[in-house]
Amino acid sequence: MHIFPTTHKRRKPLGEILLPLINQLREVDHWVYTMKVKGHFFRENMAMLKEALTKEFMMVDRTYRSKVALNTPMNLRKALRLIDHNLILEAKAENGFPAFHLFRTSGYRDSFVLETYYKSPHVKTTDPRFVRVDGHMGDQILLDLSHFREDVRKVLEEIVNTSELYEATDRTLTNVARVLRYHEHEDQLPVLLLHDYGILNIPQILTVLRILYGLQFKYYEGMALDEHTIMFFNQIYGDSDLFQYLLKMDRLDDRKRRELTTKARSWYGPFLEQLDVQLSQSVFMNKDESIELRGVLMGHYKRMDWVAEYAHFNPQVTEVTLEEMAKRIYEQVMNI
Amino acid sequence: MMNYPDIYAETLKQDWKGLSAMDAFRPGLPFYYRDHANRLFYQLCTVKMETSAHFVDPSFTELRVKPQVVFAYLRDIPHTFRLAGNLGLSIFCVADEHRKQRLNLSDITQRVTDPDKVALMKLIEDPLDKWILSEHLCTSDDLRNDVINYRYVSASLVSPLEQVTAADVIKTAFFYSELLPFDRVLNSRQKIHLYDLAVQIKQKIKSYRDEGDLDQNIHITRNLMCEWLDSSEADLFFDIPDLNADGKGTPGNGHESSGLAPSKGEVLVQHSLNPNLSFSDVEVDLPMIGINQEKAHENATQILDQNQVEEMLKAVMEATETYDDLTNTLKGKVDPFKATQFEGEVIPGQEIKMTIGGTIYSGFVNESLTPICQDLVEIERLIGRSTPLVDKMKKLVFKRQTPSGTRKLSQSGSGFHKNRMILYPVSNIIYSKRKIMLRMTVSRVLVILILDASGSMRSALEITKIFSISLTEVVRGLNCEFIAAAYGDVGSDIKVNYLSNRNMHNSNHDETIARIAGSKIMSEQSDSLCLASILHHASLRHHHLPLFVLHLTDEGFGKSTHAPCSAQDEVIDVYRQCREQWFANAHFTLVSFRGSGTTGLQEYVDEVIHFPRVATEDNINTSAERLGEYVTHLIKDFQRM
Numbered sequence: 001m002h003i004f005p006t007t008h009k010r011r012k013p014l015g016e017i018l019l020p021l022i023n024q025l026r027e028v029d030h031w032v033y034t035m036k037v038k039g040h041f042f043r044e045n046m047a048m049l050k051e052a053l054t055k056e057f058m059m060v061d062r063t064y065r066s067k068v069a070l071n072t073p074m075n076l077r078k079a080l081r082l083i084d085h086n087l088i089l090e091a092k093a094e095n096g097f098p099a100f101h102l103f104r105t106s107g108y109r110d111s112f113v114l115e116t117y118y119k120s121p122h123v124k125t126t127d128p129r130f131v132r133v134d135g136h137m138g139d140q141i142l143l144d145l146s147h148f149r150e151d152v153r154k155v156l157e158e159i160v161n162t163s164e165l166y167e168a169t170d171r172t173l174t175n176v177a178r179v180l181r182y183h184e185h186e187d188q189l190p191v192l193l194l195h196d197y198g199i200l201n202i203p204q205i206l207t208v209l210r211i212l213y214g215l216q217f218k219y220y221e222g223m224a225l226d227e228h229t230i231m232f233f234n235q236i237y238g239d240s241d242l243f244q245y246l247l248k249m250d251r252l253d254d255r256k257r258r259e260l261t262t263k264a265r266s267w268y269g270p271f272l273e274q275l276d277v278q279l280s281q282s283v284f285m286n287k288d289e290s291i292e293l294r295g296v297l298m299g300h301y302k303r304m305d306w307v308a309e310y311a312h313f314n315p316q317v318t319e320v321t322l323e324e325m326a327k328r329i330y331e332q333v334m335n336i
Numbered sequence: 337m338m339n340y341p342d343i344y345a346e347t348l349k350q351d352w353k354g355l356s357a358m359d360a361f362r363p364g365l366p367f368y369y370r371d372h373a374n375r376l377f378y379q380l381c382t383v384k385m386e387t388s389a390h391f392v393d394p395s396f397t398e399l400r401v402k403p404q405v406v407f408a409y410l411r412d413i414p415h416t417f418r419l420a421g422n423l424g425l426s427i428f429c430v431a432d433e434h435r436k437q438r439l440n441l442s443d444i445t446q447r448v449t450d451p452d453k454v455a456l457m458k459l460i461e462d463p464l465d466k467w468i469l470s471e472h473l474c475t476s477d478d479l480r481n482d483v484i485n486y487r488y489v490s491a492s493l494v495s496p497l498e499q500v501t502a503a504d505v506i507k508t509a510f511f512y513s514e515l516l517p518f519d520r521v522l523n524s525r526q527k528i529h530l531y532d533l534a535v536q537i538k539q540k541i542k543s544y545r546d547e548g549d550l551d552q553n554i555h556i557t558r559n560l561m562c563e564w565l566d567s568s569e570a571d572l573f574f575d576i577p578d579l580n581a582d583g584k585g586t587p588g589n590g591h592e593s594s595g596l597a598p599s600k601g602e603v604l605v606q607h608s609l610n611p612n613l614s615f616s617d618v619e620v621d622l623p624m625i626g627i628n629q630e631k632a633h634e635n636a637t638q639i640l641d642q643n644q645v646e647e648m649l650k651a652v653m654e655a656t657e658t659y660d661d662l663t664n665t666l667k668g669k670v671d672p673f674k675a676t677q678f679e680g681e682v683i684p685g686q687e688i689k690m691t692i693g694g695t696i697y698s699g700f701v702n703e704s705l706t707p708i709c710q711d712l713v714e715i716e717r718l719i720g721r722s723t724p725l726v727d728k729m730k731k732l733v734f735k736r737q738t739p740s741g742t743r744k745l746s747q748s749g750s751g752f753h754k755n756r757m758i759l760y761p762v763s764n765i766i767y768s769k770r771k772i773m774l775r776m777t778v779s780r781v782l783v784i785l786i787l788d789a790s791g792s793m794r795s796a797l798e799i800t801k802i803f804s805i806s807l808t809e810v811v812r813g814l815n816c817e818f819i820a821a822a823y824g825d826v827g828s829d830i831k832v833n834y835l836s837n838r839n840m841h842n843s844n845h846d847e848t849i850a851r852i853a854g855s856k857i858m859s860e861q862s863d864s865l866c867l868a869s870i871l872h873h874a875s876l877r878h879h880h881l882p883l884f885v886l887h888l889t890d891e892g893f894g895k896s897t898h899a900p901c902s903a904q905d906e907v908i909d910v911y912r913q914c915r916e917q918w919f920a921n922a923h924f925t926l927v928s929f930r931g932s933g934t935t936g937l938q939e940y941v942d943e944v945i946h947f948p949r950v951a952t953e954d955n956i957n958t959s960a961e962r963l964g965e966y967v968t969h970l971i972k973d974f975q976r977m
Contacts, residue, residue: 289513
């Protein structure tokens with residue numbers, strides 16, 4: 001069975017077919033950059049931006065040819081759907097300027113982002129792991145694996161034939177997504193931010209959180225990791241503890257997996273409570289007024305670099321308990 | 337290849353974590369999850385809003401503000417913080433709307449001649465007023481966490497780099513001074529000066545603040561502002577050094593070099609593309625950010641060349657399909673302490689949890705008070721038809737009794753002796769001989785009348801009403817709490833219509849009769865959920881009382897949950913839960929309209945009374961005797977307790 005029926009028959013790569021559109025998007029963003037960042041907010045620039053948005057260009061596929069423009073999104077979307085059903089062009093207004101994101105998803109069900117073709121440089125994303133998409137059924141949050149694509153392709157180049165490389169990359173990312181979707185969640189963002197900016201110096205905290213999320217599901221039953229998925233977690237993903245854990249789970253029998261799942265449910269509550277204690281520690285963002293770390297996180301999730309730079313933590317509060325708990329949970333999982 | 341379980345297996349966090357109000361408006365959830373979470377959110381939000389309104393105005397009756405849901409539509413905000421945002425804004429807006437007094441500095445500004453001072457006072461007035469209210473809300477134990485969390489979340493909407501107006505700087509100083517290192521990141525000397533001034537005012541008011549009294553705080557603030565205007569500190573503020581030629585002033589700590597400072601173009605774009613700002617705003621506000629007036633005017637004239645901007649914006653809106661320009665509008669417009677156009681419609685209903693077959697199930701029940709019947713002829717007709725039944729029942733019930741309860745004399749109200757009114761200040765003999773007798777109401781039992789108002793009960797509606805009215809007439813002579821409710825489904829809404837006001841001690845029986853006369857038949861019914869709702873809510877207030885339940889039904893039960901059992905088993909489980917968890921002493925009577933002699937609940941209820949479906953004079957008399965016997969039995973039972 002072919003997972004992506006429209007892609008494997010195509011003569012040209014999808015990136016080439018979409019090139020006229022990508023060039024047009026680049027031109028728009030050039031004028032946006034000129035005005036928004038450089039501050040050259042002149043009539044000529046406004047006219048050029050307007051022209052870039054209204055200019056018609058050709059979209060040509062093997063059996064399809066159409067004249068479209070960015071200011072006619074219905075026609076553009078129709079053209080993209082005929083080229084590949086899973087192509088999505090997200091166009092949003094950010095501070096009065098347009099921002100675009102062109103990407104390909106895996107399909108309707110358990111959808112995630114397989115490949116990004118273009119993203120406006122001035123688009124700010126709070127959580128790089130996910131993409132929010134407007135859909136017919138309401139907004140959807142998709143797991144974004146496109147930033148791993150290039151790495152996966154490079155590794156697979158040595159293993160598979162060039163003609164199969166595109167599909168093999170898609171297949172590997174699909175298998176990876178089927179594991180990661182249970183471990184990654186948008187609610188983990190606060191911990192991710194604290195971890196990434198070095199505010200919470202507990203190396204295993206994210207891994208343990210991912211494991212605790214994953215263990216709540218029954219997807220382990222009947223699980224068997226293929227070699228490409230193992231390769232991804234070993235070489236590309238960058239979480240060696242999670243890789244070890246997945247290998248361990250792969251080798252366990254179903255009875256022990258269920259046992260672990262039951263235990264994980266009892267670990268989750270105390271772990272969050274301990275995390276809550278950690279978030280209650282006082283932080284000085286100013287000279288004399290202190291607030292809780294939770295407040296800093298809520299107010300500054302978009303500018304955590306400031307927090308890392310300006311915040312002074314209360315030295316009395318240590319992270320030992322949470323760190324110990326994270327270590328203990330990980331050891332218990334690995335020693336089962 | 338990997339093997340995976342069924343595609344419909346659990347894939348969502350909510351499958352194992354459960355739903356909460358935090359999941360309201362979360363994208364990517366199935367509709368039935370989202371709907372349930374939304375209801376939980378509105379339930380929580382309504383409670384918090386009522387608490388807030390009551391805190392600022394104890395005499396409030398109805399909420400004048402709808403729940404604020406703007407944070408559900410801001411794309412950047414993580415889901416974990418959205419609930420805090422929506423709740424906090426709703427709480428604040430309700431308090432702002434319902435409070436009685438506001439800070440008014442207009443009379444203070446009148447006596448000041450310096451136009452700069454007048455302008456400053458106008459700028460300070462609104463943020464200061466809102467900050468006082470916010471601090472006042474923080475003194476409530478129930479609201480403190482919500483208000484503080486909201487202050488944190490709303491700080492994410494504020495960027496020191498986008499502080500384009502003086503009002504922005506002042507507001508930020510009042511609300512977020514502990515959150516943002518403004519003194520280090522503000523990019524003009526004038527801004528820093530203004531910021532420091534607002535912080536000083538805030539600290540001073542804080543030191544004089546009276547805990548727990550909003551009006552007093554407003555009064556103190558007015559006095560302090562008067563003092564401040566008269567002092568020499570105020571004059572210092574207006575003595576600001578000239579700005580640099582580039583219009584940015586002296587940097588705070590050199591952040592401009594690191595690229596954090598907004599470019600001139602960005603600031604101007606903020607102005608020109610924000611539909612809320614008019615040209616006059618730009619003229620007035622730009623000098624506050626450190627761009628000299630002439631240059632600002634020149635640039636703004638060029639920017640606000642209407643045709644050019646309109647054409648470009650039209651193209652942008654077409655390309656991005658944001659004709660309403662929601663996201664952009666929000667980005668530019670959200671005032672963290674002001675109601676927005678994004679209001680939620682409260683979905684009525686309260687979540688009820690019940691245990692069926694050992695598993696917990698939940699549902700939403702929409703509770704309301706049945707409107708009073710306006711048809712007087714109908715009420716009189718029903719009272720007339722129930723009179724024989726009432727008479728018979730009273731004879732049986734009050735055979736050897738007088739209405740119980742001790743009595744005391746009323747100390748107020750009507751019944752004054754007009755000739756003795758002159759003695760009013762010194763004597764209580766001004767009351768006439770016909771004094772009002774008030775019964776000491778210490779209830780000893782709780783009687784709940786539950787009517788099944790589903791479509792199958794249509795033919796029995798008349799007799800149900802007659803029975804209910806009769807019972808209402810009889811219990812008024814007893815020391816008991818009486819609650820009557822009818823239930824059924826209207827469309828997808830599961831409804832419980834209370835026929836008596838369950839929140840009032842000994843509610844007015846005449847009013848109850850008028851409500852019974854006005855009760856109507858609904859379509860389907862979810863028996864167990866409605867029963868659970870009525871009984872559970874009664875237990876919250878009267879759990880210490882012995883309970884007598886009269887359940888009027890034709891036993892054509894409807895299912896409320898997906899439990900693998902019949903609807904009748906669900907009802908039995910609710911009875912059981914009521915006995916085991918909600919009330920220590922519960923007595924159930926089934927008044928069955930199913931037909932004589934047959935019932936499936938014989939073993940699970942204490943008493944069964946069969947009633948004919950159609951009310952005739954004969955069968956009413958026959959039934960009355962049985963009902964009278966039952967009520968007598970009921971009274972004897974509770975007298976023994």
